[in-house]
Amino acid sequence: LKLLTKRMRRESGYSLVEVMASIVILALAILPMAGMFDMGLRTATTGSNYDKARTLANLKMEEAKSISYANLESSFPVSPSTPDSTSGYYDSGFIQESGPTSANFTNFRYRVEKQYMKQPDTAPGTSSIEFTECDAIPNTCSTDTYLMRITVTVRWADGNEYTTLGLVSV
Secondary structure, eight states: OHHHHHHHHHOOOOOHHHHHHHHHHHHHHHHHHHHHHHHHHHHHHHHHHHHHHHHHHHHHHHHHHHSOHHHHHHHSSSSSOOOOTTTSEEEOOOEEOOSTTGGGGTTEEEEEEEEEEEOOOOOTTOOOOOOEEGGGSSSOOOSOOSEEEEEEEEEETTSOEEEEEEEEEO
């Protein structure tokens, strides 16, 4: 016990200068880390928004593929929504999601574009099939060709967008 008491008396504490120097060194190390946490949080939020936009776009695309062609043509995404008779094109404008999933997509809006497409050439010996937009060729597809391109674009609060497209036929 005497030895321990003797040793404790010889021990001296840290001086104020040493404590202040260690605080400065810690502050210099921690400040850049705080910036990294902020950047990480922003990146995670951006990734989350992108994932939500992709999910909403895919939900709308699957909804378009799951309904009959006649309903797709006339009432998807809202009624009435038949493609224009002169160009074969329809644009819904941006719509706020409603229904059971709307709570998950509060700051997201989607737009559905529909375009009649020219049937591809199916001549024997043709090695590639190309789909052509109707209004890009001389005889436009202002009437139903039974092949429609659906483009879903999702925009969220910070102005970013995600777009997906698919083809639907009878």
